[in-house]
Amino acid sequence: MIAVLLAAMSAHAAEPHWLRISSDHFIVLTDANQKKGHEIAARFEQMRAVFGELLMRKQVRMGEPIEIIALSDPAKYSQLAPLINGQPLTAPGFYLSGEDQVFIVLNASDPDCWRAIEHPLARYFLDYNYPPTQPWFDEGVAQYFASLYFTPLKTELGGDPGRLPRQDMRSSPTDNASASRMNGAGPQPLGEILGHASWMNLPDLLQSKTHVASGEAPPDQLFAAQSWILVHYLVSQNKLSETGTYFGLVELQNLPVAQAVEQAFGMPMAQLDSAVKNYFHALKLAPASPPPSMPPNKPAVPERLNESALPFSIDEVSTTANQVPLAEATALVDEMKLRIPERREQATQELEHLASDERTETAVSHRALAWAHIQKGETKEAFEELNSAVQISSSDPWSRFGLALASYHSGEKGAKIQGLANMMESLHIVIDRFPEFAEAYNMLGWARLVGGGANAAVESMKMAVQLSPRNEQYQLRFAEAYLAARKWDNATALLDRLAASQDVHVAAAAKKDLHDLPYLKRFGIPPQEDSPPKQEASGGVAGKTSTHDKIKRETGDEPGSADENPEIQVTEVPAAPRIDKRSIKFLKAKLLSVDCSQAPSAILLVSKGAATLKLRTADYKSLVVMGADKFSCEWTNLPVNVNYRADAKGGGDLVSVEVQ
Secondary structure (H helix, E strand, C coil): CHHHHHHHHHHHHHCCCEEEEECCCCEEEECCCHHHHHHHHHHHHHHHHHHHHHCCCCCCCCCCCEEEEEECCHHHHHHHCCEECCEECCCCEEEEECCCCEEEEEECCCCCHHHHHHHHHHHHHHHHHCCCCCHHHHHHHHHHHCCCEECCCEEEECCEHHHCCCCCCCCCCCCHHHHHHHCCCCCCCHHHHHHHCCCCCHHHHHCCCCCCCCCCCCCCHHHHHHHHHHHHHHHHCCCHHHHHHHHHHHHHCCCCHHHHHHHHHCCCHHHHHHHHHHHHHHCCCCCCCCCCCCCCCCCECCCCCEEEECCCCHHHCCCEEEEECHHHHHHHHHHHHCCCHHHHHHHHHHHHHHHHCCCCCCHHHHHHHHHHHHHCCCHHHHHHHHHHHHHHCCCCHHHHHHHHHHHHHHCHHHCCCCCHHHHHHHHHHHHHHCCCCHHHHHHHHHHHHHHCCHHHHHHHHHHHHHHCCCCHHHHHHHHHHHHHCCCHHHHHHHHHHHCCCCCHHHHHHHHHHHHHHHHHHHHCCCCCCCCCCCHHHHCCCCCCCCHHHHHHHHHCCCCCCCCCCCCCCHHHCCCCCCCCCCCEEEEEEEEEEEECCCCCCEEEEEEECCEEEEEEECCHHHCEEECCCCCCCCCCCEEEEEEEEECCCCCEEEEEEEEC
16 A cells, blocks of 8 residues: 555656746746746846837837746757757747747756747837837847847847847748748857848848748848848937837838938938948957856857846746646647647647546647637637637636637638627637737727627727737728728728738728728718629638628618619719828927817827927827827827828828827
């Protein structure tokens, strides 16, 4: 009997013990000890704070939840890592993103494992906290942030990130190009590239359309290197404010790049080009020689390293720790493995085994299997798994999000949408748990549109756009919500901007909505199409009911011929929409006061130098606001960036306002 008991105790001791370490903004699932889990959570809190300081953001939003998995055993980490040419990834961390959440997986045996994902983490923060910019800025900021290094008392930024192995994958690798960049023998140091290559002309760099997104090839190394040194220069010379002015001129006023550079930075293009090159040659990017107590992978240290005090120490970060049962932890890891194509089959088999045994069955195993079914378009099987998950844990937000996601995808290919009311209920539970989850608000906005709640859809889409200011699909759905709510001016302002999008599908959908706008105003329905347009261009999931189709279904009307209804004279409707053709102007100013006496309209009094302008908004509740949770009639003496259409009286109509 004693022998049996000792054997049982020994087997229990041999089982891995998993902990969930939670800080204010991050969750770490780890089989390491509590101290290591706390350290990793604290490092991510520090990185978040440093990013906010770098781009002068008081509030750093996290528009997509992040789950961190930290493994103490390098062998176990290798068994989970993506395969590169048949071999496991060697970098000590990788990053996976999807429509539901971000997974970051770390080899916790590496003392600085978190550094492997600084580059994609910077891009994540940019996506949810910074307006759209040109590609060089995104890549330059990500490269600059990838040099972040913590000492016991300081943060260091500005080293050569190319000297460190890292992983920049935004999703599972799909080609050899992304795979080679992932695997960690280390890219060529950026300083070496700039020291030996012929640089791109600065106008070509600024106007480059190179873009890094999920599944796309990485940027050219020279593009990355020049983007890095340009941002390095702008940061060191305290010119990020002027950079914001530059983007306002280029992105919103459509000024030529050369003119925008001279107006924003106070120097012609050739002078800026020369200044950046001189700045680079003045740097001394020799490898650092850290003392023996320091890790060997410290980056090269330039002469002008940006050093500052830690935003807070590791010990100052508050975390909680909870034991996670082995079956649940295994399912959580498998849920991540499903996102890696070459690991998916194994993960599915393990999840099916866990879910089929009542001793190991958890809500996680069922919801993860549901995700796999959704990817295959198996809606019925997905709902079955999700119903099982909700029966086990009705408050689990990810099971609820899975239900919403299954409903969201159920309308594909013209099928009947399933569980719309339950979808909205589930999304409210998700948003209660993750109040900055942009995709949850987007899906709620879609559900409200389909369900007929146009004004409620406007509120949901406003939140989605604020939380993810770069997502043009969200902006397009926001415009369609405005159309459904008959808020024509708001819709026109958004569509007018989207019609100039570089995304051809977004631009085409926006132009069509602008063309249809006079018909919608007059008849409540768009003009009849000879053949139905593809729904993918409407900004939603393929095959989903568009706003226009919804209006037709609710009214029961179809645009008929003059013979069918002689009162309708389609020829009276102009062929081209009447849209506000005034250019959108950008202004960096001081907000003096807000007058809401005629609510919901409001007048903002702003000053720039000796000039004072009155900027109007017809409905401040629908105004696009960045840098604050919502519009406030109490704002006074605040630095702001405003986009507006000027009128003949020296004032104008607001398009958006960003509180600095």
